[in-house]
Amino acid sequence: TQSTRPQRLLSAVQKNATRGDPRSVVKAIDHFCRHKEWAMNVGDEKGCILDSVVTEVNPHTVLELGTYCGYSTVRIASLLPPHAKLITLEFNPDYAAVARQVIAWAGLEEKVQLVEGASSDWIPKLKEQFGIQTFDLVFLDHWKDRYLPDTKLIEEFGLLRKGSVLLADNVICPGTPDYLEYVRSSPQYKSQYFKSHLEYTKVEDGLEKSVFLG
Numbered sequence: 102t103q104s105t106r107p108q109r110l111l112s113a114v115q116k117n118a119t120r121g122d123p124r125s126v127v128k129a130i131d132h133f134c135r136h137k138e139w140a141m142n143v144g145d146e147k148g149c150i151l152d153s154v155v156t157e158v159n160p161h162t163v164l165e166l167g168t169y170c171g172y173s174t175v176r177i178a179s180l181l182p183p184h185a186k187l188i189t190l191e192f193n194p195d196y197a198a199v200a201r202q203v204i205a206w207a208g209l210e211e212k213v214q215l216v217e218g219a220s221s222d223w224i225p226k227l228k229e230q231f232g233i234q235t236f237d238l239v240f241l242d243h244w245k246d247r248y249l250p251d252t253k254l255i256e257e258f259g260l261l262r263k264g265s266v267l268l269a270d271n272v273i274c275p276g277t278p279d280y281l282e283y284v285r286s287s288p289q290y291k292s293q294y295f296k297s298h299l300e301y302t303k304v305e306d307g308l309e310k311s312v313f314l315g
C-alpha cells in the first residue's frame with residue numbers, strides 16, 4: 102500500500118537524524134519539507150520565533166493544540182527545563198502514530214504527553230486527568246476555526262493564570278481572523294504580532310503572541 106506523507110517524513114527522520122538529538126530531527130524534517138515534500142510544520146523561520154518565546158517563558162506546563170507530525174512538539178520539548186511537561190492534543194490517529202515515533206526518535210518521550218482526541222473534548226478534562234493547574238504556554242496550531250472556541254474553553258476551565266502566554270501559528274495564512282480580532286481587542290490580553298513567512302515559502306504569515314492579563 103502507498104505510504105502517506107507523514108510516514109515519508111518519519112522515514113526521512115529515521116534515515117537522516119541522530120537518535121536522541123532533537124536538533125537533528127528538526128533539521129531532517131525541515132530538509133525533507135524544503136527539498137522533497139512540503140508539509141504543514143511551523144517550519145524553521147517561524148520555528149526560531151517559537152524557540153525565542155519558549156525560552157523567554159521558560160514554561161513548566163505547555164499545551165499544544167495540533168501535534169501533526171510532532172515537529173513543533175520536538176522544538177518546544179527540547180527547550181523545556183527538567184520536570185516540565187508538554188501536553189499535545191492530536192485528533193488524527195495516523196498523525197498521532199507518526200508523531201509518537203518522531204518524538205521518541207528525538208528522545209523526548211519523558212517530557213511529552215501526546216493525547217489522542219479533539220481539543221474541545223479534552224480541554225475540559227485536563228485538570229482532573231493530568232493534575233494540571235494552569236498552563237504557562239499554549240501553542241495553537243490545529244484547525245484554524247477552533248482557535249477562538251478553544252481559547253474560550255481554556256479560559257472557562259481556568260487553565261490560564263496572569264502571565265500565561267498564547268502563541269498562535271498561521272494568523273495570516275491560512276488565517277484565523279476571529280481569533281485575531283478577539284485577542285487584539287480583549288482587555289484580558291496584551292497581543293503582539295511576529296511577522297514571518299508561511300513555512301518553506303515566501304508567502305507572508307506570522308505568529309501572534311498574547312499574554313493573559315487575568
Ligand SMILES: O=C(NC/C=C/[C@H]1O[C@@H](Sc2ccncc2)[C@H](O)[C@@H]1O)c1cc([N+](=O)[O-])cc(O)c1O
Nearest residue numbers: 141167168169190191192193196219220242243244
Ligand atoms: O491547516 C493547517 N493546520 C491544521 C492542523 C491540524 C492538525 O491538528 C489536528 S486537528 C485537531 C487537533 C486537536 N484537537 C482538535 C483538532 C489535525 O489532525 C492536524 O494534525 C495549516 C495549514 C497550512 N497551510 O499552508 O495550508 C499551514 C499551517 O502551518 C497549518 O497549520
Ligand SMILES: [Mg+2]
Nearest residue numbers: 143242270271
Ligand atoms: Mg501551522
